[in-house]
Amino acid sequence: MADFEPQLTKRFNVKDGHTLKGYLATGGYESLKKLFTMKPTEVIEEVKASNLKGRGGAGFPTGMKWSFVPQNTGKPIYLAVNADEGEPGTFTDRYMLFNDPHLLLEGIICACFAINSHTAYIYVRGEFYEQIQRLNAAIDEAKKANYLGKNIQGSGFDLEIYVHRGAGAYICGEETGLLESLEGKPGKPRIKPPFPAVVGLFGCPTIINNVKTLCSVPWIIANGAKAYAALGTQESPGTHVFGLSGHVNQTGYWEMPFGMPFMDFLNNYGKGVKGGKLKAVIPGGSSCPVLTAQECEDLTLSYESMKAHGTMFGTGCGIIMNEHTDMAKVLKNLTHFYSHESCGQCTPCREGTAWEDRLLKKILNGEATAKELDLMLEVADNMEGKTICVLSSALAMPVRSFLKKFRGDFEKYLVKNTVAVPEKVQ
Amino acid sequence: MAKITIDGKVMEVPDGTNVLEAALSNDVKLEHFCYQRYLPVAGNCRTCMVEIEGPKGNMLTVGCNTKVAEGMVIHTLSPKAKAAQKSAIEMLLLDHPLDCPVCDKAGECKLQNQYMEYGLYDARRDVPRYFKGGKAEDIGEHIMLDQERCVLCTRCIRFVDEVPKTSELAIVNRGHEAKIDIFPGVRLDNAYSGNVTDICPVGALTLKEFRFKQRVWFLKKTESVCHGCARGCNMTVEQNKGHIYRFMPRENPELNKTWMCDEGRFSFDHYQTNRAAEVRVGKENRNLAYGIDQLAKLLQDIPADQVAGIASPTAALEDLYVMKKLFEKRFNPKNLAAPFWDKPGDADNVLKVADKTPNRQGLKLLGFDTEGKDLLARMEKGEFKIVLMMHNNPFGHDEALAQKVYGKVNALIVLSVHQTKTVEKGAMVFPVRTFIEKNGTFVNATSRLQRFRQAFEPENPDVIESSMWLACLANALKVEGFDYVDTPSVFNAMAKEVEALKGLTFNSIPSTGVVLAGLASVAEEPFKGIKAQPNVLGKKCEGECSKA
Numbered sequence: 001m002a003d004f005e006p007q008l009t010k011r012f013n014v015k016d017g018h019t020l021k022g023y024l025a026t027g028g029y030e031s032l033k034k035l036f037t038m039k040p041t042e043v044i045e046e047v048k049a050s051n052l053k054g055r056g057g058a059g060f061p062t063g064m065k066w067s068f069v070p071q072n073t074g075k076p077i078y079l080a081v082n083a084d085e086g087e088p089g090t091f092t093d094r095y096m097l098f099n100d101p102h103l104l105l106e107g108i109i110c111a112c113f114a115i116n117s118h119t120a121y122i123y124v125r126g127e128f129y130e131q132i133q134r135l136n137a138a139i140d141e142a143k144k145a146n147y148l149g150k151n152i153q154g155s156g157f158d159l160e161i162y163v164h165r166g167a168g169a170y171i172c173g174e175e176t177g178l179l180e181s182l183e184g185k186p187g188k189p190r191i192k193p194p195f196p197a198v199v200g201l202f203g204c205p206t207i208i209n210n211v212k213t214l215c216s217v218p219w220i221i222a223n224g225a226k227a228y229a230a231l232g233t234q235e236s237p238g239t240h241v242f243g244l245s246g247h248v249n250q251t252g253y254w255e256m257p258f259g260m261p262f263m264d265f266l267n268n269y270g271k272g273v274k275g276g277k278l279k280a281v282i283p284g285g286s287s288c289p290v291l292t293a294q295e296c297e298d299l300t301l302s303y304e305s306m307k308a309h310g311t312m313f314g315t316g317c318g319i320i321m322n323e324h325t326d327m328a329k330v331l332k333n334l335t336h337f338y339s340h341e342s343c344g345q346c347t348p349c350r351e352g353t354a355w356e357d358r359l360l361k362k363i364l365n366g367e368a369t370a371k372e373l374d375l376m377l378e379v380a381d382n383m384e385g386k387t388i389c390v391l392s393s394a395l396a397m398p399v400r401s402f403l404k405k406f407r408g409d410f411e412k413y414l415v416k417n418t419v420a421v422p423e424k425v426q
Numbered sequence: 427m428a429k430i431t432i433d434g435k436v437m438e439v440p441d442g443t444n445v446l447e448a449a450l451s452n453d454v455k456l457e458h459f460c461y462q463r464y465l466p467v468a469g470n471c472r473t474c475m476v477e478i479e480g481p482k483g484n485m486l487t488v489g490c491n492t493k494v495a496e497g498m499v500i501h502t503l504s505p506k507a508k509a510a511q512k513s514a515i516e517m518l519l520l521d522h523p524l525d526c527p528v529c530d531k532a533g534e535c536k537l538q539n540q541y542m543e544y545g546l547y548d549a550r551r552d553v554p555r556y557f558k559g560g561k562a563e564d565i566g567e568h569i570m571l572d573q574e575r576c577v578l579c580t581r582c583i584r585f586v587d588e589v590p591k592t593s594e595l596a597i598v599n600r601g602h603e604a605k606i607d608i609f610p611g612v613r614l615d616n617a618y619s620g621n622v623t624d625i626c627p628v629g630a631l632t633l634k635e636f637r638f639k640q641r642v643w644f645l646k647k648t649e650s651v652c653h654g655c656a657r658g659c660n661m662t663v664e665q666n667k668g669h670i671y672r673f674m675p676r677e678n679p680e681l682n683k684t685w686m687c688d689e690g691r692f693s694f695d696h697y698q699t700n701r702a703a704e705v706r707v708g709k710e711n712r713n714l715a716y717g718i719d720q721l722a723k724l725l726q727d728i729p730a731d732q733v734a735g736i737a738s739p740t741a742a743l744e745d746l747y748v749m750k751k752l753f754e755k756r757f758n759p760k761n762l763a764a765p766f767w768d769k770p771g772d773a774d775n776v777l778k779v780a781d782k783t784p785n786r787q788g789l790k791l792l793g794f795d796t797e798g799k800d801l802l803a804r805m806e807k808g809e810f811k812i813v814l815m816m817h818n819n820p821f822g823h824d825e826a827l828a829q830k831v832y833g834k835v836n837a838l839i840v841l842s843v844h845q846t847k848t849v850e851k852g853a854m855v856f857p858v859r860t861f862i863e864k865n866g867t868f869v870n871a872t873s874r875l876q877r878f879r880q881a882f883e884p885e886n887p888d889v890i891e892s893s894m895w896l897a898c899l900a901n902a903l904k905v906e907g908f909d910y911v912d913t914p915s916v917f918n919a920m921a922k923e924v925e926a927l928k929g930l931t932f933n934s935i936p937s938t939g940v941v942l943a944g945l946a947s948v949a950e951e952p953f954k955g956i957k958a959q960p961n962v963l964g965k966k967c968e969g970e971c972s973k974a
Contacts, residue, residue, distance in 0.1 A: 169600070171600075186597070191467065191468070191469040191470075191488075191491050192491075193491070339601055339602065340600075340601060341600070341601070342600065342601035342602070343600055343601070343604075344578065344597070344599070344600050344601045344602065344603070344604030345470045345578075345604075346470050346471075346472050347470070347471050347472045347473070347514050347517045347518050347577075347578075348472055348513065348514060348517055350517075350578070350601055350602055350604065351517035351518070351520045351521070351602060352517060353601065353602070354556060354601065354602035355517070355520060355551065355553070358553035358554065358556075359553055361553070362552075362553050372552075375550060382509070382510070382513035382514075382516075382517070385486065386472055386475065386486070386510055386513075386514070387472060388469060388470065
């Protein structure tokens with residue numbers, strides 16, 4: 001992976017890369033020159049042609065999303081930037097915000113120009129205190145240098161960006177939950193339709209994009225969709241910041257084009273599995289179905305390969321587990337998390353997540369039989385795809401994949417198999 | 427209109443209707459908790475799951491938030507749809523306290539009813555129950571909250587947000603710990619608070635006035651119209667063995683939707699307390715036949731011009747009609763008026779109007795003088811020996827003025843529902859029926875003719891309708907043309923004579939009333955400035971589909 005130019009992380013090791021001076025010295029805001037010679041529709045077409053996919057987890061084509069905004073409503077159009085990075089196992093946006101806040105601003109300018117928006121909100125996870133400081137500093141600098149505000153660089157285009165600090169709920173990372181939270185309400189996802197592109201923030205057309213999605217746009221504008229599409233694979237063009245955590249010798253994140261074999265990534269960058277052989281991988285944040293070591297053999301880092309393996313690309317940050325991992329306890333961690341983070345609005349999610357958690361607790365306490373395992377699967381079926389947002393599915397998918405692929409880890413806790421009752425789980 | 431197919435049944439529904447509404451208004455059963463047709467869609471209970479055929483395969487979704495489209499094919503009974511509906515009910519019941527034996531909602535609880543329809547399985551929650559706590563919290567003048575029974579449908583929250591716009595309620599906490607609560611320091615005391623208990627699909631919100639008073643399955647329900655103000659909200663009288671336990675709003679899409687104010691709702695006790703009980707002639711309690719006989723004898727010797735009639739906007743249209751007819755045929759119609767000295771009450775832009783009588787428009791319709799200045803002036807001079815006072819209470823409203831006006835009258839003949847000050851002054855008193863105990867009609871402030879039906883017979887057979895009493899008197903006086911058998915027959919005779927009522931019969935009046943052409947409205951339409959109808963309604967559907 002030698003011959004590619006980092007797009008997203010190139011300033012991570014540049015001194016003062018997060019300041020306007022450092023940013024401009026390394027080619028910052030260059031894309032704007034070209035941007036302002038284009039028509040907004042041309043920008044959308046360019047991004048469409050690049051086949052850039054949303055990095056937030058769902059992988060929806062960004063250009064297509066932008067084209068959904070109705071331009072004739074007479075209402076303002078908003079861009080909301082989802083910087084509420086909270087998916088367990090995912091930790092790359094925080095570095096983007098910290099090391100290169102101006103790149104995000106440049107991406108926002110490109111996106112707002114394309115969708116004809118003059119106001120953007122960056123919704124940042126409340127815990128990212130330093131990142132919020134850096135973002136605000138960057139916005140101040142950019143305003144002073146006329147990269148934001150009225151008539152940006154003489155283009156006639158106006159844009160204001162505001163940073164909104166979240167209060168720490170996972171569900172506010174869901175796009176409509178984020179909008180509710182931005183409006184000052186509890187972060188409860190909205191029922192769709194209407195979709196936010198039509199009725200979004202404050203009832204106006206709104207586009208919600210992830211941090212890395214927007215950070216990819218300036219490069220596309222500057223270098224063209226063709227150059228971007230040439231990177232990575234056909235279905236997954238461009239580069240991404242991939243992360244590894246869990247039982248690896250070297251945890252961290254690395255930018256590279258899509259398409260690298262997963263095992264190469266794990267062994268060359270993560271320096272191999274720590275403490276034993278590979279047992280399981282959650283490939284893109286905790287809500288993606290788990291993969292066994294065997295399934296990872298021919299896995300590549302791309303949307304299409306993940307899909308072919310019955311899981312999702314998600315956020316591109318893998319959680320690695322070695323052979324000594326007790327998958328039942330891993331799942332308990334997830335059921336606890338999702339039952340705690342459910343907004344409580346839809347019945348199947350509110351009741352289902354808590355039911356799964358209690359069932360698993362019963363199993364781990366050695367009080368359950370095979371009946372409970374089957375019930376967990378059935379409850380998962382009743383949760384998936386039956387709610388307003390996907391949080392319910394985000395637990396149902398791990399439950400089903402864990403129980404299917406690692407049933408033995410659960411069966412050893414069942415009443416007839418338990419020799420000594422293990423420590424009580426709370 | 428859009429042509430759609432639900433479970434193989436082809437139907438036409440208005441454009442913009444949602445699938446759930448389309449199903450319910452066409453007699454297709456589809457269960458739901460959070461949907462209330464006069465409140466915005468929340469889509470959170472996930473029980474109205476349907477399968478909709480599409481080009482990319484069938485889609486499982488909620489009916490309430492899916493608008494119909496031409497040619498849409500919907501399945502509510504497919505295995506996938508049934509499984510989703512069933513599992514949603516199971517989840518709603520998961521941590522429910524199942525205290526039905528002591529819950530006032532039992533018998534009209536959606537959770538109970540739907541369990542009978544979709545459940546009947548063995549409980550599968552063999553893990554510890556999650557206790558929400560919050561048992562019987564006093565949250566308002568009329569309202570008790572049981573958080574542990576709540577299914578978090580948010581109907582009550584949407585109601586207080588949308589209709590009275592007072593927003594006292596909210597959900598606190600997240601996930602399975604979420605519960606409905608009032609904001610700290612706030613009480614649920616708005617003028618429409620009782621409605622939250624009607625729309626609560628379970629027993630989480632109950633009325634203090636109804637708690638532990640009566641099991642709902644003993645209640646007999648009668649279509650009626652609220653007597654409390656000139657809005658005339660549609661309601662049902664719910665009683666058992668002649669005791670009224672509650673008034674419940676009855677759906678009328680063109681008038682009160684499914685709402686009514688607390689003032690009207692809790693007025694039920696007024697109609698069963700302090701009632702005028704016995705026929706009184708002079709100082710003695712006698713029976714009705716004797717009283718009428720004595721009155722007829724008295725009237726025989728008095729010149730017709732010395733008899734005046736005082737009617738009231740609280741009387742039914744039929745009472746007023748018979749009184750007018752009696753004065754036309756036997757006495758002098760110029761000596762009949764309806765001065766009613768009440769003070770206007772409070773009004774708002776939701777339902778309440780300032781006029782707190784139910785039938786002032788009815789007086790207008792029949793040409794009554796509602797001021798009676800001339801008549802009262804002559805009364806004061808002592809031109810009248812006998813006054814027939816029907817449902818009016820001048821001594822209660824303004825005793826000094828009444829004494830001045832009526833002081834020279836020889837005999838006040840009082841027809842009254844309640845034991846009033848005017849009753850005390852009466853030379854003869856005849857207790858009559860409330861609107862609950864009789865059939866009849868009112869015309870409301872927006873000129874809507876509305877019918878109310880008799881809920882029960884009063885215990886005392888001498889307590890009869892004013893219209894029938896007047897007919898008895900007419901017959902005793904041997905005046906022709908008063909051979910009415912009951913109130914509906916009075917209405918039918920009246921409809922033949924009164925232009926605005928032509929073509930109507932008592933039983934052909936729609937249960938939601940009919941607006942009378944040619945009678946000007948005297949009040950604003952209800953819900954001014956309030957978006958109380960966020961959903962496109964399907965075909966008219968009365969009763970269960972909307973209320974609970």
